[in-house]
Amino acid sequence: MARRQQREVQNEGQLSGTAATSLLRSLSRARGSSAIIAIAGVVALVLGIAMLLLSGDLGGTAYTTLSVSGVLLLLALLISFNTVVQSITGRRGRYGVNTGIMIVSLVVLVGLVDTIAVRNTWDYDTTATKQFSLADQTVDILKDLPEPVEAIAFFDPKNIEQLQISQDVEDLLAEFARRSSRFEYTIVDPDLDPTTAKRYGIRQYPTVAFVGTESERLHQVVSRFQERDFATALLIATGVERKTLYVLTGHGEREASDFEPGSAGFGFAVEGLSGDNYGLTTLSLLENPNIPENAAAIIIAGPTKELEDAESEELQRYLEDGGRAIVLLDPNPPESFIQLLGKWGVLVNDGLLLDMGSYVANQEQTPLITRDQYFNVIPSITEDLEESFLPGSTGFDYPGLHNLPGFETSFDPEKDPIPETISYTPIAGTTLLSCSNPDLDSPICDRFGGSQLPALAFVGIAPLNKEPDPDASQQTAVVLFGDSDFASNKYFYSRGNSDLFLNSVNWLTEDISLSAARPKPRAFRLLVLTRPEMRFVQYSSWLLLPLGVLLLGGIAWWRRR
Incomplete structure (x- = not known):
């Protein structure tokens, strides 16, 4: 009996030893494939994360893939457990673990910074004219x-x-x-x-x-997709009331319905005003003798015929009641318009304005108004404005112009005092090498009389020799230009001409919110170097960089030898 029990115990020991041996042999065979299993787990992990990040529709598949990757990585760990433990606890393993911790920490830190940056966006426009910033x-x-x-x-x-x-x-x-x-x-x-x-x-x-x-x-x-156009669209879409401008007709003015590119029409200016959220209507004082009460301003663009007495009286009444007008004249305009402005102390000079110190190349009869020739007394009109030009202009004079150094005036400071009811503001001036030539075809100045004013604004509460109207709702405001060509289709979108005209209308109507949203000029800056500076840049690019590389290489060799 005892021998039989002893044999059974021996048989059981042999069986259990055989099972353990088989398990060890299986694990030993699997160790060769643990690397493959681990690689498969890593690939599955990457695929799962990619599916989560790139496609929300694959969420179920992504989680399944991640689960499979976890099982494969765990299986690879069990198969090569001793090897993994030795790799971790060894000297190289500790370095590897430290490196892995640093990499994971860096990834987590970058992820946190990226998340914070995405949720809290901030930008800074480094361009000189704030090209990418909203007004x-x-x-x-x-x-x-x-x-x-x-x-x-x-x-x-x-x-x-x-x-x-x-x-x-x-x-x-x-x-x-x-x-x-x-x-x-x-x-x-x-x-x-x-x-x-x-x-x-x-x-x-x-x-x-x-x-x-x-x-x-x-x-x-x-067709036009600028910030100003989109800002205007916002106002219209949200129901902001449009102000109405009236374009005077019947005296040979520029045609407001002419949109032909390169023509003498006024259509592009009308289009620009419409883009500034204005409603525009033509006005004939012969058909409608009264200027409508909703007129935000009157536009007079290049008249060539005289006003009728009734028309002149209505325009004068409108201005005395606090009306607003922008008047674009040309050399030797009709006398009735000269007289209308004369009641407000403004004198229209005779002949053609020539500026030999600043004009468009090969066009001596086209004064060029550079940035330093603007008077920034009205910033909403001239601030940050590009240069503009006035093809065939005349000039203006007014009491008090003698206070501007270098400007030619026919008013005597003692006999013609500055009116107390009118305030004059120059917009742009010419250089000292200017004159008025009675011959409209001549590009030559017989003498230089000093600077002249081709653009002027004035604000008043009453014309000359009249008492202010107590019932006037606002002050009179008028902007004058000695040229109407700059606002024609041919020149409207050249340089700063369009902005000069539109900004002036915005100022008249006290609607300057869109003038600052116009396209900003692109600043082009040249790097100007003296000859020694140019030589330094040249030779440093040839010698300094190669010498720097050689020096760093020498230091590395010295430390390793």
């Missing part, structure tokens, strides 16, 4: 939106010419959206989504439609 007035409009506004930009992605425009528009719309939680935008391909294009009445591309989501007011921006 303060635009930011105020966005902050005070009375209702949510949606912008839908329609661009054809297959049109190469529209690609760059669409990117610029999207950047600008993104900046608008960043500034206001009540503004959002979408980019639509009208060929892929014709229903949306039809809904907003889109007939040409590119077009950006601005819609007030509550009132459903719609305004489309076509």
